[in-house]
Amino acid sequence: MSLNTLAALAPIQHHGLGRIPSAASDILAVTWRNLLAYRRVPQLLVFSTIQPVIFVLLFRYVFGGAIRVRGDSYVDFLMPGIFAQTVIFGAMGTAVGLATDLNTGLLERFRSLPMARSAVLAGRTAADLARNVFVVALMAAVGFAVGFRVHTSALEFVAGLGLVLIFGYTFSWVFATVGLIVRDPEAAQAAAFPVMAPLVFASSAFVPVDTMPGWLQLFAEHQPVSVTASAVRALTLGGPATSDVLQSLAWSAGILLVFVPLAVWRYQRTT
Amino acid sequence: MIAMTNDAAIAAEGLSKRFGDVVALDRIDLSVPAGTVLGLLGPNGAGKTTVVRILTTIIRPDSGRAWVLGHDVVREANAVRYRIGLAGQYAAVDGNLTGRENLRLIGRLTQIPRRFIAPRADELLERFQLADAADRVVRTYSGGMRRRLDLAAALVHQPPVLFLDEPTTGLDPQGRLELWEVIRELVAEGTTVLLTTQYLEEADRLSHRIVVVDRGQIIAEGTPAELKARLGSTVIEVGLANETEALRAEQLLARFGSGCGRDGTTICLQVSDGTRVLVDVLRALDSEDLVPVSLSVREPSLDDAFLTLTGRRVEVPAIPEPDTVATRGAA
Numbered sequence: 001m002s003l004n005t006l007a008a009l010a011p012i013q014h015h016g017l018g019r020i021p022s023a024a025s026d027i028l029a030v031t032w033r034n035l036l037a038y039r040r041v042p043q044l045l046v047f048s049t050i051q052p053v054i055f056v057l058l059f060r061y062v063f064g065g066a067i068r069v070r071g072d073s074y075v076d077f078l079m080p081g082i083f084a085q086t087v088i089f090g091a092m093g094t095a096v097g098l099a100t101d102l103n104t105g106l107l108e109r110f111r112s113l114p115m116a117r118s119a120v121l122a123g124r125t126a127a128d129l130a131r132n133v134f135v136v137a138l139m140a141a142v143g144f145a146v147g148f149r150v151h152t153s154a155l156e157f158v159a160g161l162g163l164v165l166i167f168g169y170t171f172s173w174v175f176a177t178v179g180l181i182v183r184d185p186e187a188a189q190a191a192a193f194p195v196m197a198p199l200v201f202a203s204s205a206f207v208p209v210d211t212m213p214g215w216l217q218l219f220a221e222h223q224p225v226s227v228t229a230s231a232v233r234a235l236t237l238g239g240p241a242t243s244d245v246l247q248s249l250a251w252s253a254g255i256l257l258v259f260v261p262l263a264v265w266r267y268q269r270t271t
Numbered sequence: 272m273i274a275m276t277n278d279a280a281i282a283a284e285g286l287s288k289r290f291g292d293v294v295a296l297d298r299i300d301l302s303v304p305a306g307t308v309l310g311l312l313g314p315n316g317a318g319k320t321t322v323v324r325i326l327t328t329i330i331r332p333d334s335g336r337a338w339v340l341g342h343d344v345v346r347e348a349n350a351v352r353y354r355i356g357l358a359g360q361y362a363a364v365d366g367n368l369t370g371r372e373n374l375r376l377i378g379r380l381t382q383i384p385r386r387f388i389a390p391r392a393d394e395l396l397e398r399f400q401l402a403d404a405a406d407r408v409v410r411t412y413s414g415g416m417r418r419r420l421d422l423a424a425a426l427v428h429q430p431p432v433l434f435l436d437e438p439t440t441g442l443d444p445q446g447r448l449e450l451w452e453v454i455r456e457l458v459a460e461g462t463t464v465l466l467t468t469q470y471l472e473e474a475d476r477l478s479h480r481i482v483v484v485d486r487g488q489i490i491a492e493g494t495p496a497e498l499k500a501r502l503g504s505t506v507i508e509v510g511l512a513n514e515t516e517a518l519r520a521e522q523l524l525a526r527f528g529s530g531c532g533r534d535g536t537t538i539c540l541q542v543s544d545g546t547r548v549l550v551d552v553l554r555a556l557d558s559e560d561l562v563p564v565s566l567s568v569r570e571p572s573l574d575d576a577f578l579t580l581t582g583r584r585v586e587v588p589a590i591p592e593p594d595t596v597a598t599r600g601a602a
Binding site for chain 2 (some may be wrong): 022025026029030032033036040041104105106108109110111112113114115143207
């Protein structure tokens with residue numbers, strides 16, 4: 001070994017001692033890398049926004065007339081559900097993204113680098129959170145364009161969107177686990193759908209649950225998508241919000257508590 | 272042959288690894304002195320990639336230990352990671368980033384001080400003739416360009432130890448020669464290299480020592496000269512008009528090298544100094560009025576080496592190398 005190479009290495013080793021700042025910097029670097037993908041492959045973003053837009057139009061103009069809700073306006077009922085549905089659909093992207101990275105061998109390289117072990121998963125979910133901010137803002141704009149109105153205050157509206165984003169972030173960890181287990185982008189999408197469909201449709205996102213059979217109502221009323229949709233409804237339409245907001249946050253906390261360790265464990269065991 | 276953990280840049284003792292029922296590695300010992308190149312030669316599924324993945328801290332061995340520059344690859348994995356670079360046949364770069372962005376990303380993740388990252392990336396893009404394509408998205412790169420970027424990415428933090436997993440597989444001859452040149456330059460600068468290859472010629476050209484692996488075990492090792500002395504550096508095949516003549520020629524030529532079989536009217540000879548011996552071979556045949564109907568001189572392939580070392584041909588493994596399957600599907 002030449003002295004040159006050892007000398008060149010010395011400053012690098014010293015820099016590596018600062019552990020906490022390095023983890024934050026690694027997470028930022030990976031987040032930035034994941035976000036660039038949305039700029040370079042805009043299709044990723046376009047397709048994840050077209051679907052919720054179609055849902056808005058479909059429910060607003062096709063099914064909406066046949067759905068009875070308390071209050072006057074179905075579109076005011078619909079949009080909070082759409083927000084919740086949008087972030088759940090978006091979380092599927094976490095599974096697809098991770099599975100893709102596994103397949104290209106990029107994660108293999110990352111595992112040989114002196115980077116924070118947490119950065120791959122934290123950076124992935126953070127990038128998906130950033131994407132959800134964009135998509136939810138876009139959906140709000142679409143909602144306003146088709147007649148959605150906030151009956152409370154701007155602050156409560158923003159709080160509602162924040163709740164939805166927390167909820168979406170939570171599900172990114174669920175789908176991160178799915179992506180690491182199935183390891184194939186297309187299979188990830190296929191595997192995510194059966195998890196997602198009952199949550200989105202057997203819920204109060206699009207229709208009031210009181211027309212469902214009793215056994216289903218029990219599930220539909222308390223499952224995470226429903227309580228989140230109800231919380232956002234209360235925050236935008238008015239009415240008591242505290243209980244639903246707390247239930248939604250409890251769901252998010254519970255899901256994170258299970259799936260963050262599960263995803264990390266799975267990532268570390270991925271060979 | 273216990274690894275000299277203090278002197279060797281890379282050392283391994285009794286590395287073993289199973290994937291389910293498949294034994295990928297069975298008690299592998301290695302010792303690579305600093306500043307030298309070790310060629311790990313073997314067919315697909317021999318366990319080469321598994322060795323690299325253990326030494327680069329990607330997976331853990333079931334048993335055995337390994338060190339890079341004295342740091343244990345399991346217990347001091349992070350210390351090892353600061354000191355190694357990894358490039359491979361899969362060109363693990365991000366297709367959605369530009370070449371420059373890829374190198375800067377690796378620069379950040381290898382914890383280089385910020386101010387060094389941009390100049391280091393530029394320097395590498397220049398060195399690997401990627402400066403013109405630096406701001407193009409990697410998806411648009413050719414296979415050779417991707418491979419060069421992959422190697423550049425492995426060098427961002429100037430690692431003193433470099434692992435190259437089949438670095439030239441899939442490259443055209445020109446690309447292969449260019450990559451060999453780069454590897455030689457790196458070694459001249461003092462880098463220790465462990466490279467895996469399926470090509471005997473590649474191992475011969477680049478390595479100080481060669482370790483031949485098969486089915487997870489070391490079946491031969493030595494300097495290229497030692498191995499060639501054992502294998503013969505050149506294969507001469509002479510075809511004759513009929514079997515009688517072929518038998519006569521076989522006896523006549525036995526003194527020039529070790530026979531590698533007679534196939535009907537064609538006799539095969541492994542010799543250590545091909546061109547000179549060829550003249551003698553032809554003279555000897557001529558003196559006995561034996562006129563060859565065909566003649567070929569070639570470098571011994573991995574296949575010839577295997578035949579000599581194991582008495583059998585290289586097998587296409589029934590089960591593809593498990594570690595690559597596990598990570599990359601059918602890649």
